[in-house]
Amino acid sequence: MHLLLHDGPTAADAPGPRTGGLPLVPADFAWPHCRECESPLQFIAHLPLDHGTAAVFLCDFDPGLCSGWDADSGANRAHLFPHETPLAPGTAPAPDGPAPLPATALHPATHPDDRPEAGRLGGAPDWIQDDETPGCPDCAAPMAFAAALEDDTDLNFGDSGRGYLFTCRPCVRAAFLWQC
Numbered sequence: 001m002h003l004l005l006h007d008g009p010t011a012a013d014a015p016g017p018r019t020g021g022l023p024l025v026p027a028d029f030a031w032p033h034c035r036e037c038e039s040p041l042q043f044i045a046h047l048p049l050d051h052g053t054a055a056v057f058l059c060d061f062d063p064g065l066c067s068g069w070d071a072d073s074g075a076n077r078a079h080l081f082p083h084e085t086p087l088a089p090g091t092a093p094a095p096d097g098p099a100p101l102p103a104t105a106l107h108p109a110t111h112p113d114d115r116p117e118a119g120r121l122g123g124a125p126d127w128i129q130d131d132e133t134p135g136c137p138d139c140a141a142p143m144a145f146a147a148a149l150e151d152d153t154d155l156n157f158g159d160s161g162r163g164y165l166f167t168c169r170p171c172v173r174a175a176f177l178w179q180c
């Protein structure tokens with residue numbers, strides 16, 4: 001397990017772990033829309049993992065209106081791109097899309113220091129509420145915990161909430177939910 005420590009502003013298309021900025025996506029990627037309010041989702045996190053690159057999106061159209069806390073709601077989206085897939089910065093669908101969040105680098109570390117803790121990579125999920133491990137949308141097996149992100153000024157997971165990223169390695173799928 002690694003801590004993810006806030007490491008200050010970075011480039012919008014930085015290859016390292018970060019919140020905000022632009023997603024790194026395949027050439028044929030279609031920007032995801034919320035299944036509840038139909039607005040373009042906000043890109044919130046780019047997380048390189050040992051088995052692919054995760055891109056996490058969340059509806060911020062009217063925080064609290066859409067069910068972005070629910071892995072199955074369609075008010076969030078998590079993608080896992082295989083390492084062999086070429087990725088390039090995706091652009092938000094202007095003018096109706098949300099402006100990109102400021103890009104903030106996340107530094108993986110084994111020990112805390114004076115930087116704020118922004119999340120965790122690997123290990124076991126630290127649930128605020130009950131265990132909500134999602135089932136894989138393809139094979140239905142319980143998905144594996146990959147990373148957690150803490151609520152902050154840019155990420156809205158309710159009040160002092162936490163986001164949880166899960167993946168299914170064999171199916172190359174990802175899912176996201178949050179609790180507070």
Ligand SMILES: [Zn+2]
Nearest residue numbers: 034037059066
């Ligand atoms: Zn929505």
Ligand SMILES: [Zn+2]
Nearest residue numbers: 136139168171
């Ligand atoms: Zn699966």
